[in-house]
Amino acid sequence: MSNDLGALVRSELFKRKMKQKELAEMLGISSVYLSDIINGRKDGPKAQEHIKHIRKILNV
Structure with a gap:
């Protein structure tokens, strides 16, 4: 997973608490x-x- 995608996943997790x-x-x-x-x-x-x-679950 690229760093950008990793940051995106962490951001989405944070938004969704x-x-x-x-x-x-x-x-x-x-x-x-x-x-x-x-x-x-x-x-x-x-x-x-x-x-x-992961992409499907988080819609990213």
């Missing part, structure tokens, strides 16, 4: 793994699928 842990639960992944995706430490095919779901 939602925690990363809540988003991770919605995605069925750990909050640590979600953090790795958001911060660009994970970017493989599986992470790309999760990014699609």
Whole structure:
């Protein structure tokens, strides 16, 4: 996930008063793994699928 997209996700979570842990639960992944995706430490095919779901959930 690019830095811009990571910042966008954090911004959307803040606007919705939602925690990363809540988003991770919605995605069925750990909050640590979600953090790795958001911060660009994970970017493989599986992470790309999760990014699609993140975009859909947050409408970004």
